[in-house]
Amino acid sequence: MTSNLIKKMLDDWELRSNHVKEQVSTEVVLNKVDLIKIEALAETYELPASDLLANLIHTALLEVEEQMPYVAGDKVIRIEEGEPIYEDVGRTPEYMAAKARLEKK
Structure with missing residues (x-):
């Protein structure tokens, strides 16, 4: 009997691997107050600030496209x-x- 935990882990690795291939680095200039908010959210959710910022930008862009x-x-x-x-x-x-x-x- 195969373990669903192993399958889920492999699926997660595959998703993460594909996601990493699509990532690019860019410089972003932020207002100091916004940077503090991002750092506070990153600390609160125990996530890297760069991941949190990327997710916020992605979500905001989806919303912008929807609202055009x-x-x-x-x-x-x-x-x-x-x-x-x-x-x-x-x-x-x-x-x-x-x-x-x-x-x-």
């Missing part, structure tokens, strides 16, 4: 369930194009 407003233009780009869907003339298409271009680098 759709701005309906005049041009109909398709019909869904009989309703016209208008092109987005807001910042989302520009952002998505820049993101796709940078991901190809």
